[in-house]
Amino acid sequence: MEACIRIESLAFGGSGVGRLGGKVVFVAGAVPGDEVRIRPVREKKHFMEAEILEVLVPSPDRRVPPCPVFGQCGGCQWQSLPYARQVFWKERIFADFLLRQVGVESQVMGSLLAAPNEWAYRSRVQFKCYQSPAGFVMGFYRRGSHFVIDVDHCPIAAAAINQALGLFRDWLSQSPCPEAIPQVDLAVDDEGQVAAIVHCLAADPRPLAAYLAPRVGEQGLALYVQTGRKHTLTQVQGPGRLCIHPLDASPLRLGYPVGGFAQVNLAQNRRLVAELLQAVGSPTGLRVLDLFCGMGNFSLPLAAAGAAVVGVEDFAPAIVQAEDNSLANGLTARFLCRPARQALTQDLLRERFDLVVLDPPRSGAREVIPELLRMRPERIVYISCDPATLARDLKPLVHNGYQVRGARGIDLFPQTYHLESLTCLHAC
Structure with missing residues (x-):
């Protein structure tokens, strides 16, 4: 019809x-x-x-989308909308979730923190690959399918990633096993280091690694080969980690493993960290629990500002990296490897924390909320990448003695509907 x-x-x-x-x-x-x-x-x-x-x-x-495969590629949704209007709608959508579903008062809603660059911001991209009868294809899945659309440039990817895309397309098309390469992950850090993870399904990936190593070496790239799940990741060439600078005008430098997590918009990540520090006020002397802490993106800026921080994360390599980052930056912070949902039922439940910072995955922090209500810290800062699960998790907090004192969307993902946010709650 x-x-x-x-x-x-x-x-x-x-x-x-x-x-x-x-x-x-x-x-x-x-x-x-x-x-x-x-x-x-x-x-x-x-x-x-x-x-x-x-x-x-x-x-x-x-507007006319600048990307020739917009509407086919499943990555971007809003390129046909001018960025100022994207900002307007993201701010409105985020406010609607909190106003209608949680009852947050409109006066505590801050304006969306727009990105200074709507293009060339993305520091990490996964390119799908396919050896077709016409040649080697490297790009993205067509929306709703596993058909690979060939691209020679992604307008939201950082310039260094687009340059590496061209190199790997040429190299892999002539490699020993182009038909056995389903994906290449490219990332660039705050210091310009580019790392590539080439996924290889060949029975013996060593010929591919030997073929690529001198080529990536000439370009100063880091190379890894992955033959299955993440534990099969093998370093071939270049440094073993990438680095971010989470604070402007600060020497704080945080490493994370190649293939590990860091925000894809490095410039906006600095503004997100700055928003957190501004929301906290003076962290000196505060006891802070950082749940889902990763490699210390929020923990260590808080520690550098004078807070006593305990970070909790269930991914062991991230905890090892957080400890290394703390030591390398001359900071004192305690990091524990355990699931966030169990963190407060063990020894931490007996400790007093002034502030709890939450930065959960897209699925949210539903299982942690009852434990937070038992602990009852004076303040909670919830950083979210999904307003629906954020609203779901805020409801039991505001119904049990917490008040939202501030909430703001932060656009880390121009040209898409995705957005980050930071919400501050105080015990009444």
């Missing part, structure tokens, strides 16, 4: 939102103000999802 509708807003997830016969309609690729002809692809009782057949009247906000 085809129909014509007008797009009124945007939803978290990236789709445009309209209405048809009393139902909400989510339309991927649509922009607020568009009048579109659609075809439903999935229908439920109260909503439907639809695809665009034709843009009948384009929105005044619609």
Whole structure:
């Protein structure tokens, strides 16, 4: 059943939102103000999802996406929307989650912290690979499929990554086993070091490693080969870690293992850390528990500012790196390798913390919330990459004696619907 509708807003997830016969309609690729002809692809009782057949009247906000594969590649959703309007909608979507679902007062909502660069910001990219009859293809999966779209440049990737993309496409097309390479991960750090992880399904990856090693060596790149899960990662050439600088005008330097986690927008990560420190105020003498601490992205700036920090993370290599980072920067912090959901049921439940910092994965921190309510720290700062799980986790806190004193979205992901946020809660 085809129909014509007008797009009124945007939803978290990236789709445009309209209405048809009393139902909400989510339309991927649509922009607020568009009048579109659609075809439903999935229908439920109260909503439907639809695809665009034709843009009948384009929105005044619609722009021509600069990427030639936009709409095919599954990475970006909002390139057809000017960045100022992306910022407007991200701020509104984040506020709606907290105002409607949690009852947060509008006056505590801060404006979205926009990215200074909407392009060339991404410091880590996974490129899918395929040896086709026409040659070696390196790019991204087509939306909703495993068909690899060939790209020679990604506009949101850092310049160093795009340069490395060209090199690896040439090298791998002539390598001993191009048909056995499903993926290449490229990353660049705050010091310009580029690292590549080449995934290899060949029975013996050594010929590939021997072929690539002198080539990446000439370019000053780090090279790793991975033959299965993460434990099969093998260093071939170059340094064993990458580094970030989480604070402006500070010598603080944090290493993390190649293949490990760091925020993909390094410039905005510094602003996120600065927002945390500003929200905390004067950290001197505060006892801080940092759950999901990783390699110390928040723990060590807080320790450098004078806080007594305990970091908790269940990924052992990240804890080892956090301890190394603490030592290398002359800081004193304690790091524990254990799941966050168990951290407060052991010895930490007997300790007093003034502040708990949470930076959970997209799935949120649901299992930690009951333990936080038993501990009852004076303040909680929740850093989230998903407003839906954030709102879910905030509800039991605000219903049991905590008040949201500040919340702000931070855009680490221009051209996409994703956003980071920082929410501050105080015990009443």
